[in-house]
Amino acid sequence: xxxxxxINVLGDPLAPCSSDPLTxxxxxxxxxxxxxxxxxxxxxxxxxxxxxAYSKYVGNDLSTPRPEFGFAGLNPGDHWCLCAxxxxxxxxxxCAPRVSLMATHQRALEIVPLxxxxxxxx
Numbered sequence: 001x002x003x004x005x006x007i008n009v010l011g012d013p014l015a016p017c018s019s020d021p022l023t024x025x026x027x028x029x030x031x032x033x034x035x036x037x038x039x040x041x042x043x044x045x046x047x048x049x050x051x052x053a054y055s056k057y058v059g060n061d062l063s064t065p066r067p068e069f070g071f072a073g074l075n076p077g078d079h080w081c082l083c084a085x086x087x088x089x090x091x092x093x094x095c096a097p098r099v100s101l102m103a104t105h106q107r108a109l110e111i112v113p114l115x116x117x118x119x120x121x122x
Contacts, residue, residue, distance in 0.1 A: 001026075001034045001036050002034060003026065003032045003033065003034050004032070004033050004034055004035075004105070004107060006030065006032055006105070007105070007106045008101065008102050008103065008104055008105060008106060009101055009104045009105070009106050009108060009109055009114055009117055010101055010102065011106070012102065014030055014031065014032065014102075014103065014105055015030075015044075015100065015102040015103040016029045016030050016103060017029060017030055017031050017044035017079050017080070017081050017100065017103040018044075018078065018079035018080065018081075021071075021072060021074065021078055021080070023044075023079065023080050023081045024041065024081045025037045025039075025041040025081065030081075030103065030105075031043065031044050031081040031103060031104060031105045031108075032105065033105050033107050039083040039085070040083055040084040040085065040107060040108065040110070040111060041081040041082065041083055042081065042082075042083075042084050042104060042105035042107045042108035043081065043082045043083070043084050043087040043099055043104050043105075043108050043112065043117070044079055044080075044081055044082075044099060044100040044103035044104045045079070045080055045081075045082045045087060045096075045097040045098065045099050045100075046077065046078075046079055046097050046098040046099070046100070046122050047062070047074050047075065047076050047077060047078045047079070047080055047097060048076050048095075048097050048098075049076045050095050051090060051095055051096065051097040052074060052075075052076065054090055054093065054095045055086065055090075058086075058089070060086065062074045062080065063075070079100065079103070082097075084107075084108040084110070084111035084112050085111055087099070087108075087112055088111055088112045088116070091112075091116055091119075091120070096120055097120065098120050098121070098122035099117055099120045099121060099122060100121075100122050101117060101118070101121050101122075104117060
């Protein structure tokens, strides 16, 4: 798998999203992506209790620990590379989390308009 260039939505070098918990499609702490990342894990989001509850409700439980996968579960305040489509869905439902534009990969723009991301800039 060859990663796409590490460029953020502002056209600058992609900043890290989180190393604790370690996030990203490549688990390198950044929202890097590639053609094999069909979920487009490109939006660096700051978790909230509301968003974590919403994500669990729609079938992606990010808060429950899954030690068999080395996943401790997310808490409010954690940064995580979200699927762009899930972020847009949460936006449409009124419960999208804040995002780090500097750490959100430019490929997110294929799914989420920049003005929507800017609305949630952390």
